[in-house]
Amino acid sequence: MLKPKRKITKKEIKHDPFLESIFSFKEHLNEKKQLYTRSVIGFLAVILLVLFYTNNQSVNREAAENIFSKAMVYIGLDDNENAMIHLREVIDEYGSTSSGKDASYYLGRIYFDKNEYEMALPHFERYANKGNNPLFYGSTYQALVEIYKSNNDITKAIKYQRMSRENANSKEEGAWAALGLAELSLAIGNKQDALKLVNDVLADFEDNFELKQKADEVMGKIVGWEQG
Numbered sequence: 677m678l679k680p681k682r683k684i685t686k687k688e689i690k691h692d693p694f695l696e697s698i699f700s701f702k703e704h705l706n707e708k709k710q711l712y713t714r715s716v717i718g719f720l721a722v723i724l725l726v727l728f729y730t731n732n733q734s735v736n737r738e739a740a741e742n743i744f745s746k747a748m749v750y751i752g753l754d755d756n757e758n759a760m761i762h763l764r765e766v767i768d769e770y771g772s773t774s775s776g777k778d779a780s781y782y783l784g785r786i787y788f789d790k791n792e793y794e795m796a797l798p799h800f801e802r803y804a805n806k807g808n809n810p811l812f813y814g815s816t817y818q819a820l821v822e823i824y825k826s827n828n829d830i831t832k833a834i835k836y837q838r839m840s841r842e843n844a845n846s847k848e849e850g851a852w853a854a855l856g857l858a859e860l861s862l863a864i865g866n867k868q869d870a871l872k873l874v875n876d877v878l879a880d881f882e883d884n885f886e887l888k889q890k891a892d893e894v895m896g897k898i899v900g901w902e903q904g
Contacts, residue, residue: 740770744779756786777803781812784819793823804836813843814853821856834860851877851887858894862901870898 747762759782766779784799796819803816817840824833837857844850858873874894881887 736770737773737775740766740773740775743770744775747779747782751782751786760786774808777807778809778812781807781809781816784816788819788823793826797823804839810843810845814840814845814849817843817853818856821860825860830860830863834864847880848884848887851881851884852890855887855890855894859897862894862898867898867901870894874898 743762743766747759747766750756750759750762763779763783763786766773766776767783770776771780780799781803784796784803787793787796787799800816800820800823803812804820807813807816817836820836821833821840824830824836834857837853837860841850841853841857844853854873854877858870861867861873862870874891877887877891878895881891
């Protein structure tokens, strides 16, 4: 004859380790429910913001590229007035995009070629600080050098001439920048630095006629400065 099953008392249930862990977990969830809910909502909000930002950036980039392309067409047609309108629009509306940064370079170039140096200056400085196209670095720095030289601010001119040398796209380009730096160094009386820069170019480019000719010209200025 089968024995009747023993009834499990509440007291025994409470002492069951497995059930105790379930009860404990349930109590923990009830206590932390608000905290977990807020955490999940916060996490989802961050994901939505990232998706929105990424999508917004993509839309802005495409819009900037379209306007910038129109500006480049006008530049190709030598229609600087219409080109400037579109370049300003890209800068004002989408300045943080690559097209917005490149627009600063081209707008600065237009003003520079018109000898409107004060108008060109902020655009070139912005590109020097935030631009990301190495092909534009050299001409940007050299334009800034010329602008500051015209303002008799040789210290700032030297700053950008050094940047031109440091960011040169080739050894030859760096050598030309070094000779320019030598001339500026001599202008503030720094003969030793000027002499070293010229000697380095002469040593590295003795077979380059144009560089050697320019180096000899700068060396002549150094000798003349010493005799003067």
